[in-house]
Amino acid sequence: MPSRNAAATRQRILEHARSQFARHGYAASTVKGVADAAGVSPNLITRYFGGKDGLFLAATRVEIPVSTSFDGDRSTLGSRLAASIVQRWFGAPGEDPLLVLQRASGERPEAAEALAAFLDTNSLEPLRRYLRDSGLDDADAHSRAAAIDAFVLGVSTRRRVLRSELGDPAQLQAWLSATIQRLADG
Numbered sequence: 001m002p003s004r005n006a007a008a009t010r011q012r013i014l015e016h017a018r019s020q021f022a023r024h025g026y027a028a029s030t031v032k033g034v035a036d037a038a039g040v041s042p043n044l045i046t047r048y049f050g051g052k053d054g055l056f057l058a059a060t061r062v063e064i065p066v067s068t069s070f071d072g073d074r075s076t077l078g079s080r081l082a083a084s085i086v087q088r089w090f091g092a093p094g095e096d097p098l099l100v101l102q103r104a105s106g107e108r109p110e111a112a113e114a115l116a117a118f119l120d121t122n123s124l125e126p127l128r129r130y131l132r133d134s135g136l137d138d139a140d141a142h143s144r145a146a147a148i149d150a151f152v153l154g155v156s157t158r159r160r161v162l163r164s165e166l167g168d169p170a171q172l173q174a175w176l177s178a179t180i181q182r183l184a185d186g
Helices: 006-028 031-038 042-049 052-059 066-070 074-091 097-104 109-133 138-161 169-185
Strands: none
Touching: 006 031, 006 042, 006 052, 006 097, 031 042, 031 052, 042 052, 052 097, 052 109, 066 074, 066 109, 074 109, 074 138, 074 169, 097 109, 097 138, 109 138, 138 169
């Protein structure tokens, strides 16, 4: 009989849930499908997460350490942000919870709200503060931060959500770097 490890089982369920939600969206994913993929009983998902909504919320909890991208001069912001983005898109194991939120945002109002709140808190606002602290007035900092945020979200949507090819990581990083830098410089 396999040993019981609640934390490992919960993590395995979350990994399979991210995969199912990322591939099929919220509506087409089922508790039974996630349970089957994770090799557990659907009752265990209900016990750990309270059902499909709780599982979705847990699977889409996003953490991105953006603060390290803001360490340094504005003249190299594009390269730092691009490196962080490409690392997340190519280097993170499993399905990216941010990608799951993006894909589900068209189906679930709470997913769209969670994505918008996440981006405001973890992208737009820190970027605005960084640009302001680098010498721009607040209105200009906000405009440039909004442009960068919209650009990155658009590229992510086009290449990840709509499943266009991401391309070569080095080429993508160079293009993102140059474009983000142009937006930061105005």
